[in-house]
Amino acid sequence: MSELSEPLRQVMRKWPSGVAIATSSYHSKIHGMTVNSFNSISLDPPLVSVTLANDTRTANLVREAGVFGISILHDNQEAISDRFAGKISEKDNRFDDLNIFTLLTGAPFLESGIGFVDCKVVHQYEMTSSTLFIGEVLAAKYFDGFQPLIYFNRGYHKLNDDR
Numbered sequence: 001m002s003e004l005s006e007p008l009r010q011v012m013r014k015w016p017s018g019v020a021i022a023t024s025s026y027h028s029k030i031h032g033m034t035v036n037s038f039n040s041i042s043l044d045p046p047l048v049s050v051t052l053a054n055d056t057r058t059a060n061l062v063r064e065a066g067v068f069g070i071s072i073l074h075d076n077q078e079a080i081s082d083r084f085a086g087k088i089s090e091k092d093n094r095f096d097d098l099n100i101f102t103l104l105t106g107a108p109f110l111e112s113g114i115g116f117v118d119c120k121v122v123h124q125y126e127m128t129s130s131t132l133f134i135g136e137v138l139a140a141k142y143f144d145g146f147q148p149l150i151y152f153n154r155g156y157h158k159l160n161d162d163r
Helices: 003-013 057-063 078-084
Strands: 021-028 029-035 038-041 045-055 067-074 115-126 132-140 151-154 156-158
Touching: 021 078, 029 045, 029 057, 029 078, 045 057, 045 067, 045 115, 057 067, 057 132, 067 132, 115 156
Parallel strands: none
Antiparallel strands: 021 029, 021 067, 038 045, 045 132, 067 115, 115 132, 151 156
């Protein structure tokens, strides 16, 4: 690890982000993981990015399938975030008892999310321990009426919407 890894980790704890589940599907295998490394890159063309640890099943499925989906979580979904962050046994199916759907690529989406993007991988940049995937958005869907789940300083938070 770089000598800057720990100071950077501390700095990034001061940066709030939304919480999402990255998913993929390949030959009837599905998997997903919690991420906060999801970003919009461009509206024209429609591109997003997500960074996944190289040693995860989700990253391997994204590499094999060439597609990924992102489900953005709402502010009452801490338990789902924890489940997909690996806080349940790796032997358990993270999708058990959750309703899922697909859009174009076959990547699964959590029906209870508030926003969804279905992507085809157009670039990938492998680093020492993770890979940055750039995806072209092929479909997008959202629901109004919910606030996003926020992650900040190693904990979940809710927006205080006092406009």
